[in-house]
Amino acid sequence: xxxxxxxxxxxxxxxxxxxxxxxxxxxxxxxxxxxxxxxxxxxxxxxxxxxxxxxxxxxxxxxxxxxxxxxxxxxxxxxxxxxxxxxxxxxxxxxxxxxxxxxxxxxxxxxxxxxxxxxxxxxxxxxxxxxxxxxxxxxxxxxxxxxxxxxxxxxxxxxxxxxxxxxxxxx
Numbered sequence: 001x002x003x004x005x006x007x008x009x010x011x012x013x014x015x016x017x018x019x020x021x022x023x024x025x026x027x028x029x030x031x032x033x034x035x036x037x038x039x040x041x042x043x044x045x046x047x048x049x050x051x052x053x054x055x056x057x058x059x060x061x062x063x064x065x066x067x068x069x070x071x072x073x074x075x076x077x078x079x080x081x082x083x084x085x086x087x088x089x090x091x092x093x094x095x096x097x098x099x100x101x102x103x104x105x106x107x108x109x110x111x112x113x114x115x116x117x118x119x120x121x122x123x124x125x126x127x128x129x130x131x132x133x134x135x136x137x138x139x140x141x142x143x144x145x146x147x148x149x150x151x152x153x154x155x156x157x158x159x160x161x162x163x164x165x166x167x168x169x170x171x
Contacts, residue, residue: 012042016156017170019140021054024148029065029139032155035130037165043123043158044073045091046140052083053151059143061100062092066131070139073126075099078142084151094124127162137171 019030059078064071074092079100090100130136
């Protein structure tokens, strides 16, 4: 007997969330999306929406948190976003061992993003798998000495479900 299973959804899903920086004088996380199933993330980035961000925002990075353990999506040592102006973009452009890239630095200048080799994607895709029976979240984490930190970023994700229940729900 041959059994044929339907294929999981293959379309690309885009989502974005606007989040304010409110961590005060410590290291903290902002929950961006809650994961269900398995997804292939094609793009993950953020754009500063208020100017400027707090004077002291360091070690900015993305991670996956399953409430028992955390897994780096970008280098945990992170990127400094201190006083970043409106329009600055951070993105996951390389392997986990690489920090987020701040396009054009943090000041108000133009920027061109391109891959490091011809015919490569300027973003670095990766697969996320939900932990069974646990909230599994994509978080943006940073450290600050500001009390409280201020500013806001809009975070974007583009992904493809790989399982029937593959979903990233904005939080």
